Amino acid sequence: MLILADTVSLKQDEENFMLFDNISGNIYKLNELSYEILSLCDGKNTDEDILLNITESFDATITEAEKDFEGLVRILLDKKYIYDNDNEKGGELYEKDL
Amino acid sequence: MDGYNDKKNINKDFYVQWHFIDSCNLRCVHCYQNDYNHKTLDLNILKDIFLKLDEAMAKWKMKCFVSLTGGEPFLKPEGLFYLMDMIESSDNFKNIAILTNGTLIDNTLIKKIKNYKKLAEVQVSLDGHDEESHDGVRGEGTFLKTINSIKMLKNSGIKTAVMFTLHKKNIGSASNMPRLAALLNIDALTVERMTAMSDIERDEFFIEASDLKNVYFDVYASAKTEFKNKNTKLSVSRPLWNLIDENAGGYCPAGLSSLCILHDGALLPCRRLYLPLGNILTDGLFKVWYNSDILWKLRKRNGENGCAGCSHADKCGGCKAISYYYNRDLNSKDPQCWI
Numbered sequence: 001m002l003i004l005a006d007t008v009s010l011k012q013d014e015e016n017f018m019l020f021d022n023i024s025g026n027i028y029k030l031n032e033l034s035y036e037i038l039s040l041c042d043g044k045n046t047d048e049d050i051l052l053n054i055t056e057s058f059d060a061t062i063t064e065a066e067k068d069f070e071g072l073v074r075i076l077l078d079k080k081y082i083y084d085n086d087n088e089k090g091g092e093l094y095e096k097d098l
Numbered sequence: 099m100d101g102y103n104d105k106k107n108i109n110k111d112f113y114v115q116w117h118f119i120d121s122c123n124l125r126c127v128h129c130y131q132n133d134y135n136h137k138t139l140d141l142n143i144l145k146d147i148f149l150k151l152d153e154a155m156a157k158w159k160m161k162c163f164v165s166l167t168g169g170e171p172f173l174k175p176e177g178l179f180y181l182m183d184m185i186e187s188s189d190n191f192k193n194i195a196i197l198t199n200g201t202l203i204d205n206t207l208i209k210k211i212k213n214y215k216k217l218a219e220v221q222v223s224l225d226g227h228d229e230e231s232h233d234g235v236r237g238e239g240t241f242l243k244t245i246n247s248i249k250m251l252k253n254s255g256i257k258t259a260v261m262f263t264l265h266k267k268n269i270g271s272a273s274n275m276p277r278l279a280a281l282l283n284i285d286a287l288t289v290e291r292m293t294a295m296s297d298i299e300r301d302e303f304f305i306e307a308s309d310l311k312n313v314y315f316d317v318y319a320s321a322k323t324e325f326k327n328k329n330t331k332l333s334v335s336r337p338l339w340n341l342i343d344e345n346a347g348g349y350c351p352a353g354l355s356s357l358c359i360l361h362d363g364a365l366l367p368c369r370r371l372y373l374p375l376g377n378i379l380t381d382g383l384f385k386v387w388y389n390s391d392i393l394w395k396l397r398k399r400n401g402e403n404g405c406a407g408c409s410h411a412d413k414c415g416g417c418k419a420i421s422y423y424y425n426r427d428l429n430s431k432d433p434q435c436w437i
Contacts (some may be wrong), residue, residue, distance in 0.1 A: 010391050013397070020388035025157035027388070 001072065001085055002050070003043035008081045010038055019081070033058055034072050041087045111192060111231070112160040113356035114151060114371055116385035118144055118177055120361045124199050126236045128265055128292045128303060130370060131169070132252040137361075139177040145231075146182045147363050147378055151309035154383045155190035162190055163218070165230035167197035169361070173211055175207060182214050193218035197238065197261070200224075208254045219257040219285065222248050227274035257285045258331070259343050264313065265292040265303035276332065280324040288316050288333040291434060293370040293419045300424070304377040310338075318342050340413040341437060347413040353396030357387075367396055371428075395428050404431035 004010070011018045019028040023084035024039070030038070036057060040050045056066045076082045120131065136184025137256030155162045166429025171178045179194070180337060185191045193216050202224035211217055224244055232241040234291060251258040260282075262268075262275050272289060279287040291310070294300040305313070321332035350368075358366040363379035365386050366372060375393065376386040387393065395402075396418060404421070405411045424433040 009385075011388065011394075013394065020384070020387060022382065022385035025384040042365060 001043050001046055002037060003085045005039050005081050010035065021081070021086040033060075033068055037069055037072055038076070038082070041082050053093060070096050108159045108407065109205065110160050111162050111163050111268040111355065112155060112158065113165075113351060113364040115165045115167065115356070116147075116181075116359045117167055117358070117360050117369065118147075119171060119174050121173050122169040122199075123173055123201060124170065124237050124240065126199075126223075127267065128225075128235065128299075128306055130293070130372070136189055138308075139174045139361075141177065141180050143361075143379070144177060144181055145184065145206070145361065146434060147359060148181065150378045150383050151359075152184075152188050152190050154387070155188075157179070157220060157384075160190075161192035163193045163195070164191060165195040165197050165221070170199055170202060171196055171197055172202040172207060175210075178211065182217075184334065186214055186216050190197065191216065193291040194351075195219050195221055197221045198247075199240070202245035203239055203250060203292070205250060205254075207311060208250055208256065212254055212256060215258065218250050221259040221261050223263065223287075224248075224260045224275070224278070225263055225271075226268050227271040227278045231268055231271040239419060244281070252283055260284050262287065262289045263292050264289055264305070265294075267303065267306055269305060269309070269313060272313045273320050276321040279321075279330050280404050284330055286331045286333050287313075287321065288336075290336060291338075291417065291420065293417070293423060295370075295372065295423050299305070307434045307436040310434045311341075314338065314342050337416050337432065338412045338435060340410045341435070344413075347410070349399075349411075349413060349415045350396075350418050355392040357383075367392060368419055370417075371422060373422075392428070398429055403429040405429075408437075410437070 005022045007021065009020045009022060011020065012035060014052065017030040017032055019030055019038065033054060034064070037050060038089055040053055047089055051062065051065050053067055054060065122131065145319065151162060167179060168179055182194060185194055193213065194216050196211065197251055198220060212222070222244060224232060225235040226241065229241040232244070233239065239435060248260070264272055275287060275289060291305070292303050292305045313424065318332065319343055327330065334343060334346035334350040337350055352367040352371065358369045359378060360366065363377045365375040365378055367375065373392050375390045378386070399415070400406050405413070405415050416435055418428050420429045420434060421430045421432050
């Protein structure tokens with residue numbers, strides 16, 4: 001299950017949705033959908049839970065939600081901003097098989 | 099929060115007040131500092147703090163205006179110059195100010211600080227217009243030493259400012275400060291309210307809003323007369339001055355574009371607002387700046403802010419520290435606001 005790395009943090013401030021890299025200092029402005037997906041990456045929700053949640057919240061089809069979800073997850077796994085806690089071994093992070 | 103990494107912030111100023119030393123040779127009656135221990139200055143700590151700051155400014159593409167102070171910065175000039183050397187050589191730092199009580203300055207030190215191109219000004223604390231009023235706050239013999247230092251600084255060509263910390267004990271001196279400032283031919287005079295941080299301090303030092311209004315009007319009027327045809331300016335960029343002059347005043351930058359760092363790396367929104375945010379050495383600046391609930395609260399300019407709806411809000415907003423200690427709410431209305 002996906003979980004946000006402890007080196008990053010999420011923040012919603014009024015209409016702004018942000019992802020902070022607390023090590024490099026990078027700031028990413030997110031759209032609401034991305035913010036919601038990342039908020040659900042808590043190590044407890046399965047991919048299916050997240051997809052179901054966003055299809056309900058954003059009135060999207062499963063196909064649309066999957067596309068957004070997989071695109072975002074790929075980028076964030078690459079940056080090591082999220083990881084799959086099922087695949088974590090010895091501190092190394094393994095890219096989720098998408 | 100302003101969106102750092104945004105092009106709109108490139109080359110904008112970020113203000114840091116760095117209390118790099120906690121030791122002081124004076125014991126002023128209104129001082130915010132509790133601990134005066136004469137600890138050894140650890141230059142490695144100073145360097146580590148500098149590197150964290152430098153990194154953040156580079157990332158945000160902002161230019162740091164840093165005020166170096168203490169304690170008393172001239173108590174350990176080796177630390178002061180160590181920092182100034184690093185700051186001078188970094189493109190991420192724009193200017194340096196030194197905030198001092200002015201009792202330890204001599205011509206040798208002045209000659210040395212004059213060499214720094216980034217030195218913007220030396221700000222000297224003067225808490226009374228005469229020996230009796232100033233010494234009553236800062237200790238016997240300090241007025242003459244401080245006045246002498248101001249004269250030496252001015253004679254050397256260094257931009258010299260005076261900070262008058264206003265409270266109940268020196269309220270009678272306030273409107274006389276512009277005359278003294280003009281006589282000394284200083285570059286700028288700041289009259290800024292003391293923050294009473296406890297009930298005891300409130301009883302002893304707090305000035306009621308109606309009295310403050312009179313003082314601010316008197317100081318403003320006096321400065322207008324005394325500074326006519328002079329190069330001396332009254333600094334009116336802080337909250338509440340907008341109520342005197344619609345072109346003056348400024349919104350408190352705490353949490354938006356300013357920060358206070360203590361000698362051990364502890365971070366505060368402002369020296370007068372003792373709400374520790376974290377430590378730059380152990381937490382890093384990014385983590386604190388992006389995640390502190392206190393900073394996010396300070397960034398609220400609408401809705402939850404007690405000044406929302408006030409026509410002066412954009413150039414005032416009150417002092418967050420005074421509001422906090424008076425109302426236990428950072429965003430409540432400034433208790434010294436008279437409108």
